[in-house]
Amino acid sequence: METLEQLKTRIEASIQGARLEVIANESPSAQRSLLIDPEHAVGIAKFLRNDPQLRFDYASNVTGVDWLDTVLKEKVKTKKVVDGVEKEIEEIIEKKRPGFLEAVYHLYSMELKHGPVIIRMRTANRADQVHLPSLTPIWRGCEFQEREIFDLYGVVFDCHPDLRRILMWEGFQDYPMRKDYVEPDDYEYEPTAHDKVLEKSKKHEAFGKAMT
Amino acid sequence: MTAPLTVEPQNYELLPKHSPTGEVSGELLEVAMGPHHPSTHGVFRMDVVLDGERVVRLKPVFGYLHRNHEKIAESTTYLASMPYTDRLDYFCSLTNNWAYALAVEKLAGLQVPERAEHIRVITAELTRLQNHASLVGFLMQDMGALGTPLMYAFREREKILDLFESLTGARMMCNYMRFGGCRVDIPSGWLDQARKVVAEFPRFVDEYERLISENEILMARTQGVGVVPKELMINTGITGPLLRAAGVNYDIRKVDKYGIYDRFQFRVPLGEHNDVYDRYMIRVLEMRESVKILEQVLRDIPAGPIVDPKAKIRGFRPKVGEAYGRIEAPKGELGFYLISDGTPNPYRYRVRPPSFINLTILEDMCLGQLVADVVIILGSVDIVLGEVDR
Numbered sequence: 001m002e003t004l005e006q007l008k009t010r011i012e013a014s015i016q017g018a019r020l021e022v023i024a025n026e027s028p029s030a031q032r033s034l035l036i037d038p039e040h041a042v043g044i045a046k047f048l049r050n051d052p053q054l055r056f057d058y059a060s061n062v063t064g065v066d067w068l069d070t071v072l073k074e075k076v077k078t079k080k081v082v083d084g085v086e087k088e089i090e091e092i093i094e095k096k097r098p099g100f101l102e103a104v105y106h107l108y109s110m111e112l113k114h115g116p117v118i119i120r121m122r123t124a125n126r127a128d129q130v131h132l133p134s135l136t137p138i139w140r141g142c143e144f145q146e147r148e149i150f151d152l153y154g155v156v157f158d159c160h161p162d163l164r165r166i167l168m169w170e171g172f173q174d175y176p177m178r179k180d181y182v183e184p185d186d187y188e189y190e191p192t193a194h195d196k197v198l199e200k201s202k203k204h205e206a207f208g209k210a211m212t
Numbered sequence: 213m214t215a216p217l218t219v220e221p222q223n224y225e226l227l228p229k230h231s232p233t234g235e236v237s238g239e240l241l242e243v244a245m246g247p248h249h250p251s252t253h254g255v256f257r258m259d260v261v262l263d264g265e266r267v268v269r270l271k272p273v274f275g276y277l278h279r280n281h282e283k284i285a286e287s288t289t290y291l292a293s294m295p296y297t298d299r300l301d302y303f304c305s306l307t308n309n310w311a312y313a314l315a316v317e318k319l320a321g322l323q324v325p326e327r328a329e330h331i332r333v334i335t336a337e338l339t340r341l342q343n344h345a346s347l348v349g350f351l352m353q354d355m356g357a358l359g360t361p362l363m364y365a366f367r368e369r370e371k372i373l374d375l376f377e378s379l380t381g382a383r384m385m386c387n388y389m390r391f392g393g394c395r396v397d398i399p400s401g402w403l404d405q406a407r408k409v410v411a412e413f414p415r416f417v418d419e420y421e422r423l424i425s426e427n428e429i430l431m432a433r434t435q436g437v438g439v440v441p442k443e444l445m446i447n448t449g450i451t452g453p454l455l456r457a458a459g460v461n462y463d464i465r466k467v468d469k470y471g472i473y474d475r476f477q478f479r480v481p482l483g484e485h486n487d488v489y490d491r492y493m494i495r496v497l498e499m500r501e502s503v504k505i506l507e508q509v510l511r512d513i514p515a516g517p518i519v520d521p522k523a524k525i526r527g528f529r530p531k532v533g534e535a536y537g538r539i540e541a542p543k544g545e546l547g548f549y550l551i552s553d554g555t556p557n558p559y560r561y562r563v564r565p566p567s568f569i570n571l572t573i574l575e576d577m578c579l580g581q582l583v584a585d586v587v588i589i590l591g592s593v594d595i596v597l598g599e600v601d602r
Contacts (some may be wrong), residue, residue, distance in 0.1 A: 027533020027552065028321025057446050061536060061547050061564040106536055106549070106564075110446050110462045116536060141449020144572050152280075167275040167601060176280055 001114045002053070004032055015043045023120065033104070033118035038132050041121055046137040048107060048117065056117060058106040059139035064149035065102040066126070066178045072097050099126045101155050105135065105142070107138060126178075134160035152177035240268060244581075247276055251354050251587040254597030258586065263338075265582050269577045276599035285561040290316055290528055293561065295387040300563060301599040302384055303343050306335040306376070307541040309389035315537030315548035316468060320530040322392035322520045329472045330513040331394050334406065335379070335386075336539075337502045337509070341413060342372040343542035344453075344502075351492060352424065354478050354591040355433055361424060368416045371409050378402060391528070393519030403510060406484040410506045417499055426497070434488035438577040438589040442486065448573045450543025452566055453498060454593060457483035457490040464540035471539075489583075491592040513518045529556055541569050543594050563602060567595035 002010075008020045020042040021187040023033045036044050048056045072095045080089050101123045108115030123130045134157035136142045146157045154175035157163055165172060174181060185200075193201045246257035247321050255276035261269040281300065285293035297312045298305035310332055317324065324332070349365030373383040379402060380386040380395070388395050425429055442458045455462055463480045465473040481497035483490030530552040538547035544566025551560035577589050 026531045027319055027531045027535060029318040029535035031318075032534060033534075035225060037494050059449055060451075060538070060545060061549055061562070063560075063562040063564075064548055065551065065560050104549070106547070110460060113462075118536070140444070140447050140448065141569060141572060143448075144568060152282075167278040169275065177283055181283075 004034060004117075007054075007117070008034065011044055011047060014047060015040055018044060020044075022189040024199035025058065031116065031118060033120050035120050035122065038121050041133045041135065044119070045135050048119075049138055053205065054117075055109045055111045056115065057139075058108045058110045058115075059105055059135065059141045060108050061106040062117070062135075062142045062145035062149070063104050064155055064177065065104060066153060067097075067099050067102060068126075068179050070097050071095070085144075101126055101130055101153055103132055103149060103155060105144075114115075130154055131156045131158055133158050134163075136160050151175075154178065224583060225485050241405060245583075245586065246273075252590065253350065256595070256597055256600070258590075260583065260586065261577075262583055265584075267578045267581055267583060267586060270578045270586065272350040272571050272574055274597065274600050277597050279602070281602040282561050282563065286558055289556045290391070290558060291525065292532075294389070295385065297563075298385040298387055299598055300515070300565065300602065301541065301543065301546075301596045303346065303565070303596055304339045304542050305384060305386045306339045306380075307539060307546065310385065310471075311537060311539045311541065312548050313389040313391055314539060315535055315550050316391045316530070318537045319533065319535035319552055320391065320528070321524075322523050324393055324471075324520060325517045326391040326472075326514050327516040328518045329396075329520065330509055330553055331398065332389065332471055333473070333509045334506065334513070335376070335388065335499060337506045338372050338375060338406070340502045340542045341499055341506075342369040344499050345369050345416070347419055347591075348420070348424075348492060348495055351488075351588065351591045352430075354587050355430065361420070364416070364420060364423070368413065371412075375402070375406055375409060378405070390523070390525075392521055392523030393517070397518050403513065406506075407510050410503055410510065413503050414500065417503075421496060425493070430492075431489065433585075434492065434592075436485070437488045437581060437585050438483065438491075438592065439487050440573060440576045444576060445486075446574060447513060448576075449569050450544070450573055452540070452594075453494045453541070454491060454544065454570055456480065457494045458486040459483055464538060464545055468538070470537075474514075475525075476505045478502075478505050488588055488592045500519075527556070529554060534560075538564070543596070543599075544570055563599075565599040565602065568602075569594070569598045571595060571600065 004022050008022060011020060012018055018202055019037045021035040023035050025032045048054050052198045074093045074095060076091050076093050077088050078091055079086055104118060104120045108116055121132050123132060132155055134146055136146060137159060144166060146160055147163060149155050150157060150163055151165045151168055152175060187200050187204045190197050190201060241262045243260045243262060244257055245260050246252040247255040257273040259271040259273055260267055281296065285296060294309060294312060296309040300308050345365040345368050349362035352361035376386055377383045378399060380388040442460060445455055445458045446460060459482050461480055461482055466480060478501045481494050481501065483494050532552055532554045534551040536547055536549045538545050546566055547564035549562040549564065550558050553559040574590065574593060578586050
């Protein structure tokens with residue numbers, strides 16, 4: 001199978017205005033992935049499924065990832081003139097990266113028996129712009145898995161045929177797989193409380209006294 | 213693939229006015245099958261809309277066993293979630309262990325010694341034998357053959373569980389694999405015991421087939437039931453025996469050749485009609501193929517170490533990166549997707565459960581079928597709710 005760079009140039013040639021990026025992976029698995037833009041995602045997915053050399057007819061694993069706001073530290077080498085001598089100085093530049101939610105698709109081909117090609121889409125932020133296009137019309141295997149991402153991460157998939165909660169119950173408010181999810185305060189009386197439970201029980205004791 | 217398969221958005225709050233064939237329906241009845249229905253193999257509900265006795269709509273509802281396995285695994289170390297993977301598909305704990313170990317080995321670049329690879333194949337194929345044996349038993353139970361066929365299957369399963377107990381210390385929650393190998397070596401005499409069980413197993417399959425395979429009631433109940441097009445099954449991401457019953461040659465043991473599966477001679481049985489009978493038959497044939505693999509691996513197993521000396525148990529911190537590892541579990545493709553951020557806990561831990569995704573096609577299989585057939589179609593899909601709900 002062709003490399004991701006070749007694939008990227010071919011997709012960019014056939015789909016007008018598609019912006020792709022190869023995401024590196026330095027772990028021994030060396031499974032790199034393609035970051036695709038949500039506006040052209042459906043077109044790119046159709047291309048990946050229908051192209052006779054690729055034929056990715058099977059979306060195996062679809063999942064979400066939550067990335068919080070982070071500060072990226074980058075080492076940049078700059079040339080500066082210090083005391084009349086040109087020197088290379090390493091500077092650490094801190095960049096704030098706003099958080100986002102990500103949907104990752106692992107694609108395989110059952111016809112040609114190759115893969116995986118990993119594609120990922122990112123939302124603009126984690127709060128209000130959490131819409132991504134659904135790829136269920138292309139691969140129906142995404143149906144339940146996208147519902148699961150919606151349920152646990154709160155990514156809204158546009159054009160999904162049946163976007164409801166799947167593992168949590170209807171009426172549940174929060175998104176439990178997000179990294180900043182806070183567990184509900186469901187304290188029960190514990191006769192031999194210790195550690196965390198003891199702290200919790202003290203808090204509830206004060207609450208109980210205030211009530212009476 | 214020919215025509216593009218698309219899914220139109222629908223409003224599931226409204227009951228359909230027409231049956232799938234276009235006839236005007238009579239009075240429709242919405243029934244909740246489950247969560248305590250004995251045929252659902254756990255706590256699983258199907259919201260079925262019936263027109264007389266025909267199914268017009270079916271929506272699987274689950275999550276009753278949901279404990280957010282993924283979140284718990286993200287808050288502990290890599291090794292600490294190994295025993296927790298046993299509880300996903302509690303029939304096949306050893307294949308779950310293998311899939312997780314495989315993903316972590318890809319992430320950390322560990323090599324598995326020869327002997328451990330052989331032990332892994334032995335345990336995985338024994339797991340497949342006992343899973344398929346109990347599945348065909350449960351399928352008969354769902355069809356109304358109460359007791360006898362299931363107990364025949366459980367008699368064989370018990371022998372394999374005894375082997376697991378003497379190897380790992382537990383019958384079902386084995387917690388046996390480690391990153392880069394296995395936990396303990398095979399006890400003395402275990403291989404002879406295993407050879408004996410494997411040598412006797414074809415007799416059970418023969419006996420079972422004589423009893424069941426050409427049974428008239430079974431054929432009448434299962435042939436031509438639950439048929440869906442092959443293209444739809446591929447598009448829906450169905451894997452495992454369910455897909456191969458549709459005649460699609462896709463076995464990850466052959467495609468990925470993970471472990472040492474490229475060394476063994478075995479065939480991939482394929483179905484033709486894609487009905488419940490084919491799904492039953494595929495399981496029977498796969499048991500026969502597993503026996504073939506087991507005979508070869510029990511013959512070839514070498515001596516040597518069982519765990520990679522580079523594998524660290526304490527302070528295990530893979531490099532930043534991600535990995536997806538998958539194996540052919542008895543129910544389909546079981547994958548683990550891990551993202552490491554260099555800390556002892558995985559940043560993202562995802563299970564790709566086969567039974568969860570195989571349920572996507574349940575509605576398509578059941579549309580237009582009798583409500584009594586829904587039970588056996590669900591039985592032929594082979595789900596375990598520990599894995600569906602996670």
